[in-house]
Amino acid sequence: MKLTNLSKLRNIGIMAHIDAGKTTTTERILYYTGRSHRIGEVHDGNAVMDWMKQERERGITITSAATSCNWSGNRINIIDTPGHVDFTAEVERSLRVLDGAVAIFCGVGGVEPQSETVWRQANKYGVPRIAFVNKMDRTGADFYYVVNMIRERLKSNPLPIFLPIGSGELFTGIVDLINMRSILYNNESHGAEFEYGDIPKDMAGIVEKHRYHLLEEVASYNDELLEKYLNGEKLEAEEIISALREGTIKGDIIPVIAGSAFKNKGIQEVLNAIINYLPSPLDVKKLYGTELKTEKSVQIIPDVNQPLVALAFKIMTDPFVGKLTYLRIYSGVLKSGEYVYNTITNKKERISRILRMHANKREDLDMAPVGDIVAVIGLKNTQTGNTLTEKNNDVILEKMVFPDPVISVAIEPASKADQEALFEGLIKLSDEDPTFVIKTNSDTGQTVIWGMGELHLEIIVDRLKREFNVNAHVGNPQVAYKEAITKKVDINKKFVKQTGGKGQFAHVVMTVMPNKRGAGYSFVSKIKGGAIPKEYISSVDKGIQEVCKSGVLAGYEVQDVAVELTDGSYHEVDSSEMAFKIAGSLAAKEAIKKANPILLEPIMSLEVTVPEQYLGDVMGDISSRRGNIQGINPKNDVQVVTANVPLSTMFGYSTDLRSITQGRSIFNMQSDKYEQIPKSIEDKILEKIYGKI
Numbered sequence: 001m002k003l004t005n006l007s008k009l010r011n012i013g014i015m016a017h018i019d020a021g022k023t024t025t026t027e028r029i030l031y032y033t034g035r036s037h038r039i040g041e042v043h044d045g046n047a048v049m050d051w052m053k054q055e056r057e058r059g060i061t062i063t064s065a066a067t068s069c070n071w072s073g074n075r076i077n078i079i080d081t082p083g084h085v086d087f088t089a090e091v092e093r094s095l096r097v098l099d100g101a102v103a104i105f106c107g108v109g110g111v112e113p114q115s116e117t118v119w120r121q122a123n124k125y126g127v128p129r130i131a132f133v134n135k136m137d138r139t140g141a142d143f144y145y146v147v148n149m150i151r152e153r154l155k156s157n158p159l160p161i162f163l164p165i166g167s168g169e170l171f172t173g174i175v176d177l178i179n180m181r182s183i184l185y186n187n188e189s190h191g192a193e194f195e196y197g198d199i200p201k202d203m204a205g206i207v208e209k210h211r212y213h214l215l216e217e218v219a220s221y222n223d224e225l226l227e228k229y230l231n232g233e234k235l236e237a238e239e240i241i242s243a244l245r246e247g248t249i250k251g252d253i254i255p256v257i258a259g260s261a262f263k264n265k266g267i268q269e270v271l272n273a274i275i276n277y278l279p280s281p282l283d284v285k286k287l288y289g290t291e292l293k294t295e296k297s298v299q300i301i302p303d304v305n306q307p308l309v310a311l312a313f314k315i316m317t318d319p320f321v322g323k324l325t326y327l328r329i330y331s332g333v334l335k336s337g338e339y340v341y342n343t344i345t346n347k348k349e350r351i352s353r354i355l356r357m358h359a360n361k362r363e364d365l366d367m368a369p370v371g372d373i374v375a376v377i378g379l380k381n382t383q384t385g386n387t388l389t390e391k392n393n394d395v396i397l398e399k400m401v402f403p404d405p406v407i408s409v410a411i412e413p414a415s416k417a418d419q420e421a422l423f424e425g426l427i428k429l430s431d432e433d434p435t436f437v438i439k440t441n442s443d444t445g446q447t448v449i450w451g452m453g454e455l456h457l458e459i460i461v462d463r464l465k466r467e468f469n470v471n472a473h474v475g476n477p478q479v480a481y482k483e484a485i486t487k488k489v490d491i492n493k494k495f496v497k498q499t500g501g502k503g504q505f506a507h508v509v510m511t512v513m514p515n516k517r518g519a520g521y522s523f524v525s526k527i528k529g530g531a532i533p534k535e536y537i538s539s540v541d542k543g544i545q546e547v548c549k550s551g552v553l554a555g556y557e558v559q560d561v562a563v564e565l566t567d568g569s570y571h572e573v574d575s576s577e578m579a580f581k582i583a584g585s586l587a588a589k590e591a592i593k594k595a596n597p598i599l600l601e602p603i604m605s606l607e608v609t610v611p612e613q614y615l616g617d618v619m620g621d622i623s624s625r626r627g628n629i630q631g632i633n634p635k636n637d638v639q640v641v642t643a644n645v646p647l648s649t650m651f652g653y654s655t656d657l658r659s660i661t662q663g664r665s666i667f668n669m670q671s672d673k674y675e676q677i678p679k680s681i682e683d684k685i686l687e688k689i690y691g692k693i
Contacts, residue, residue: 016104017112033069097328100278107141164258218243281371308332352378405450414471425468485595493587505574506583509567512591543584605672625649
C-alpha cells in the first residue's frame with residue numbers, strides 16, 4: 001500500500017437530526033464514487049451503511065459506520081453517524097477524530113432538535129462544516145428558510161454556494177453561484193449524468209443577491225481579492241474557492257448546498273465541496289498531547305517519519321473476527337504484526353490485523369499511515385479513548401468525555417443457563433459503548449443497566465438476545481430507600497436464656513442517637529471498670545450493625561446512627577460473644593423503633609439545558625416531580641436549570657423531557673444525597689409493603 005498524500009485525504013462525518021437523510025446521502029456518495037455498484041435505500045432495508053438488523057428493521061442509524069471512497073484523485077474516509085439523541089455518544093466520539101463534517105438539514109424541517117445537539121458537539125471539537133439542505137423535492141421545502149434557521153438558531157454564518165431551481169415536484173436542478181451556471185440532472189441515469197446551462201431568467205434577482213453576498217464574504221479573507229472586488233474586477237472561480245476554503249477551515253463560513261439525495265441531485269457538488277472546502281489532516285489546528293514523565297505538552301506532528309501516535313475511538317464486537325478497535329492515526333505509521341504501547345494501561349499489545357472498513361465488510365491492509373482511520377484486531381486491553389504509541393513514546397492524547405447515562409432498568413437472566421451468557425454479553429456491550437453502564441445494586445442485589453434513553457436500552461436488550469443468544473427479563477429497578485432515626489433514645493436491655501445446662505446472659509446499656517446526615521454509623525464504648533469485658537464489646541457492635549443493615553420500618557438500611565455503649569453486666573459462666581451480639585441487636589432494634597424512624601429517599605442532582613421558550617414548561621415539570629429548583633443560568637442561547645429531584649420521580653424523564661421541548665433539551669443527572677420522604681409518600685410505600693395499615 002502506498003503512503004497517503006495527506007493533502008489529498010479527507011476524514012469527514014455525516015451528521016444530522018434523525019430522518020434528515022444522512023444514510024441516504026452516504027449511499028449516493030458511495031454510488032457516485034464507484035464504491036458501491038447499486039444504490040441502497042433505507043426504506044427498503046438494504047442500505048450499505050445501516051448493516052445491523054436493528055437498523056434495517058427500524059430504518060434508523062444506531063451505530064456509526066465507517067467507509068472509504070475516492071473522488072477526483074482524493075481519498076475520503078467517511079463516518080455515517082446516528083441521528084437519534086439516544087446514540088449521541090456515537091456522534092461525540094466520531095467528531096473527536098474527524099477533520100470535517102457534512103451537516104445535513106431537511107429542506108422542510110430545517111434545524112431540528114438533534115441538529116442543534118450535533119452542531120454543539122461539532123463546535124466543541126472545532127470541526128469545520130459544510131451544509132447540505134436535503135429533500136428539496138419534498139412538498140413544503142424552503143431552502144432560504146432553512147438557511148435563515150442555521151443563521152439564527154445555530155448562531156453560524158451559512159453561505160449558499162448553490163441555490164435550488166424550484167422546490168417540491170418542481171425541483172429540477174441547482175444554480176452554481178461560483179461559476180454562475182445551472183446544473184440540470186438526468187433522472188434516467190440516477191443523477192450520474194447532468195448538463196450545464198444558463199441561469200433561469202425568473203431567478204436572476206435572487207441569484208444576483210446571493211452572488212453579491214458570496215463575493216462580499218470571500219473578499220474579506222484576502223487583501224488582494226478585496227482590492228480586486230472594490231475595483232470592480234472579476235473574481236476567478238479558483239480565487240473564490242480558495243477564500244471559501246480558508247473561511248470554512250477557520251469555522252467562519254458554512255458553505256451551503258441545495259439538493260435531494262433521494263432524487264440523486266446535488267451529491268456530486270457535496271463531494272466537490274468536501275474536497276474544496278473541508279480540511280486535510282495538514283490543515284486542521286495543531287494537536288497536542290501530554291508527555292507522561294514530564295507532564296509537558298508536546299505537539300503531535302502529522303508525518304509518517306514521526307513516532308506512532310493513535311487514538312482508539314470506538315470498540316465493536318464482530319461475530320466473525322472478535323473485538324474490533326477503531327483507530328485514528330495522528331502520527332507515524334501503524335504496521336500489521338507489530339507491537340504498540342498503550343500509555344493508559346502501560347501494556348504492550350500486538351496488532352494482529354489492520355482492516356479498512358466498509359460498513360461491516362473488511363479489507364486487509366499491511367499498514368496504515370498518518371491521517372488514516374482503520375480498524376485493528378488483536379487489542380485485548382484497549383478501551384475507548386486510549387492512546388497507542390511506540391514503546392519509547394510516552395505521550396497521551398486528551399481523553400474522550402462522554403455524557404453520563406440517565407436512565408436505568410433492572411435486568412436478570414431468564415434461567416440459570418442464561419446467567420453466564422448475560423454477563424458476558426453485558427461486559428462486551430459496555431466495552432463498545434461508554435454510555436452503557438452496568439451496576440449491581442447492593443441493597444436489592446439487582447443488576448441494573450444504565451443508558452441514554454429507552455431506545456438505547458431497548459437496543460441493548462435486543463442485541464443481547466440476537467448476538468449473544470441471551471433471554472433476559474427486564475423491569476424497572478427498585479429505588480434504594482434508606483431509614484434513619486430522629487431522636488435520642490436510652491436503652492437498657494438484658495438477654496437471658498436458661499436451657500437446663502449452660503445458659504446465655506448479656507446486659508447492655510446504651511444511648512442510640514441520630515448521627516450527622518451523611519456521617520454514617522459510629523460506635524463508641526464508654527465502659528469503665530470492666531462492666532463488660534473488652535472481648536465482648538465488639539460483639540455488641542456487630543449485633544447493632546446487623547440490625548442497621550435491614551432496618552425496622554420497611555427493611556431498608558438504617559444510616560447515620562451513633563451509638564454509645566455506657567454500661568452493662570456479664571456472668572462469668574453464661575456470658576459469651578454470641579450472647580452479647582444478640583443483646584446488642586435486641587437493644588438496637590428496640591431503640592430504633594422508639595427513635596421515631598423515618599424513610600429517606602435518594603435525591604438526584606439534575607441539570608437541564610433548555611431553549612428559552614420551553615423554560616417555564618420544564619420548570620413546571622420539575623416542580624411536579626417534587627423537584628427543588630436550585631438555579632437558572634443563561635448559556636449562549638439556552639438556559640441551564642439546576643435542581644434537586646427525588647430519583648423515584650425521574651423514571652421516564654428522558655422521554656417526557658423530549659416531549660415537552662420537542663427534543664431540543666438535554667440533561668444529565670447524578671446521585672447527590674438522601675433526604676426525608678414526605679409523610680404521605682412514606683405511607684404509600686409502607687402500604688405497598690405491608691398492605692393497608
